[in-house]
Amino acid sequence: MSDYDIGKAFEEIENELIDSMMRNFSRHRAEETKEGYNWAQWQAEQLKALEEYRKTNAKKFGKQFKSINSKVEEMIHTARADGNAEQELKILEAIKNGFTPNMPTGASTGEFFKVNDRKLNALVKSTTDDLKRAETAVLRMSNDKYRKAIFNAQVYANTGAGTYEKVVDMACKDMLNAGLNCVEYKNGARHTLSDYADMAIKTANKRAYLRGEGEERAKYGLSLVVVNSRQGGCPDCAKYIGKVFIDDVYSNGKKSDGDYPLLSTAIAEGLFHPRCKDSTSTHYPELDDLSGPLTDDELAELDRQRGLEVQQQHAEKQAERFDRRAKYSLDEDNKKFAKARADEWHDRADKLAEKVKNAEDISPKAVAKSQKGDILKEDSEEPITPITDNAINRVWKVNVDGYTDEQCIEIQKQHKDLLKYAKEHNEGNEVAFVFKSDLSEMTTEKPIKGTDKEINFGSALHGKDLFVMHNHPRNSSVSFDDLVEFIGSESIKTISVVKNNGGVEVLIKKNSYDKLDLLTNLDRLRRKNVKSKNKKQSDAEFRKVVRKFISKYEEEEILKWIK
Structure with missing residues (x-):
């Protein structure tokens, strides 16, 4: 299972939670009397349905969460092994081209690999623990949103908002717009479980891969790395591109390994942040011809690409938002309106995606x-x-x-x-x-x-x-x-x-x-x-x-x- 598959699995769970909630609202229509809808009786029925909804979800999705979480550990260990293998091939190619390795020995090297194992296990535990907390949060939020919608529906009904379907849609509008955004970051931004899982898994896999690469360098006594120059990277990390560092984080590097800054300093300042597109490659002083830092024009191009990517991500989020409203709204007019808006945003997102691709790949x-x-x-x-x-x-x-x-x-x-x-x-x-x-x-x-x-x-x-x-x-x-x-x-x-x-x-x-x-x-x-x-x-x-x-x-x- 890839990081994409895991993000997709969580997205399907979120959609199923919302779908189940809206089906309950559709089934348990208020009963009509001479005075109108009997909202007190309707609320009582909905609260009973909510309790059943809560129990069913905890049992059903608890098993799914457990299955997904078990795949996370396997995925992280696989990323580490990939880093090992691919880095070894690159080092062997460098040896073929004239590099002479200086294989280290001693207790300090053995201790490094033991520490690396402990750090990888800590990464696995941290990632799975964070996912478990987010999984608990999404179930709790779905219950809270259901309960809030039950009581808001009566408030909207008392204002004469219209049909039963329109009232329920109004009560659920905020949830359908934002999704089950149960994860709050330090900056106050809220994200859905699937979005958070996508970020967490990709970040963990990248760190495991870097750790695998670093282990292989350490076997050959290598610790110098250069941040790769590439198209479509992170403008926030552009100042590091083309620079050589001593990798004291993944490759057992020491200050004495050369007159270069430590990689740990760059990481502390933001390099390899979540969803970072940057990477490093081994630096061989006797073989490499460094391209140097990016020019002002290249920095401006990266910043422009990021602007396009931000626009694309916004368009995709808006398309998802209106897709939910088109799929789960009860009122037919609301469905048609949301479907039209969703199509507009999908079209805009597709055009921006093409622009992003061209920005990274145009070569005339x-x-x-x-x-x-x-x-x-x-x-x-x-x-x-x-x-x-x-x-x-x-x-x-x-x-x-x-x-x-x-x-x-x-x-x-x-x-x-x-x-x-x-x-x-x-x-x-x-x-x-x-x-x-x-x-x-x-x-x-x-x-x-x-x-x-x-x-x-x-x-x-x-x-x-x-x-x-x-x-x-x-x-x-x-x-x-x-x-x-x-x-x-x-x-x-x-x-x-x-x-x-x-x-x-x-x-x-x-x-x-x-x-x-x-x-x-x-x-x-x-x-x-x-x-x-x-x-x-x-x-x-x-x-x-x-x-x-x-x-x-x-x-x-x-x-x-x-x-």
């Missing part, structure tokens, strides 16, 4: 390039065109959507000033002005200078909705690298190219702009066009996709970007 040139970041290049090999006064005077006004006529005149003025600055201060090579979106001020103290082929912004592209202006010394159109930076940067709203001969092109992201949607579609088209012999059709499809998200003003077609 645009993404790779944008993560290296902040570089614009001209892709033409033509000779540099000297900037003349006539070219500066020839710069025209571009009417860009979203800008007033006065602002478009200001854009024209700045384009002229840019060419003039490039002529006088950078020999006609690339220069960039970076403005706030409303053109109220530049975000840098002075223009940014580049070479005849590229310009590197470094840390200048910080902010939101920036307008980036730059020139192309060879009069080329918007380049692929311009497009890559434009798409990849969350900061740039508008980008313009002023050619040394006075021509101008402007790109602006539409309100419909969605980076992941655009990149996903471009990547799909690239793969499709590799096999396509109909270039005209391929170009038309490419242009259609880009123009869904980006508006282009003046001169050459977007087709140049497909190169």
Whole structure:
């Protein structure tokens, strides 16, 4: 049984508890009299049903809980064995590649393995004990929710809330919205048994796996580990990625093992928190070429991915909430309303799940390039065109959507000033002005200078909705690298190219702009066009996709970007 199976088993138990409660309400309808429903008699019948409900659940689910708990110990020991085996294979591969192990001996090593056994047993006991407390809590809460609904129903009925079914639905609404959220964390957040079990089991399995890996390292005298660099990890732990630690928690490491921080310090500060996606691998100083810590762009990408994951989780929770109301409500109108809302949230969750997957897995040139970041290049090999006064005077006004006529005149003025600055201060090579979106001020103290082929912004592209202006010394159109930076940067709203001969092109992201949607579609088209012999059709499809998200003003077609 996997951690997924255990979470699913607890979810089915929760659903069965709610289902049984709502069936009782459906069966024990209040009896109608001349004065209306006899709610006192109804309450008495429901309280009898509650007592039977309590006894039946304690007997039935007690056995199920016992069976599930017995699987937990087996699962944790299996995770430890997996860590042992997989780490041994990696170490043997390193030996094959030139690593020479220094096998430790002595009483301290033997004591380490005994302590490790005790720690693993303590982990098993802690996990199962916590689950038992949560299991008791979910049964107690189901009883309390049942009792509360019995008394609330009469209160709502006295207000003239409507039919019997509507009254019961009102009395049970809070429970159906939240589920049996019987576990309260230290921060006050409440979670269902299935959600808590999922977190607890995954955390315990991860720690057991790390312990198994550590034991195998200790056998070979290894204690140095590096926190792996990966996509889709935890932004909270990003500061540890690429760093080497002495593993004094799982691998019997000592301070004397090197000039590195202790892993226990990082764990105390939050590394390997519940549901953490990070992991470590063995560090071999003589073999490894470390990638180093994440760049600012990579950190920003992780933070963006987390934002998508949070949105996805929220959508999934809302879908579950309305699913419960659609399934267990008694009133047909309430069922239809909840079903419609559930479908909406499921659709939203599916779309966000696709975005999360793409965020972790997209690999077109645009993404790779944008993560290296902040570089614009001209892709033409033509000779540099000297900037003349006539070219500066020839710069025209571009009417860009979203800008007033006065602002478009200001854009024209700045384009002229840019060419003039490039002529006088950078020999006609690339220069960039970076403005706030409303053109109220530049975000840098002075223009940014580049070479005849590229310009590197470094840390200048910080902010939101920036307008980036730059020139192309060879009069080329918007380049692929311009497009890559434009798409990849969350900061740039508008980008313009002023050619040394006075021509101008402007790109602006539409309100419909969605980076992941655009990149996903471009990547799909690239793969499709590799096999396509109909270039005209391929170009038309490419242009259609880009123009869904980006508006282009003046001169050459977007087709140049497909190169």
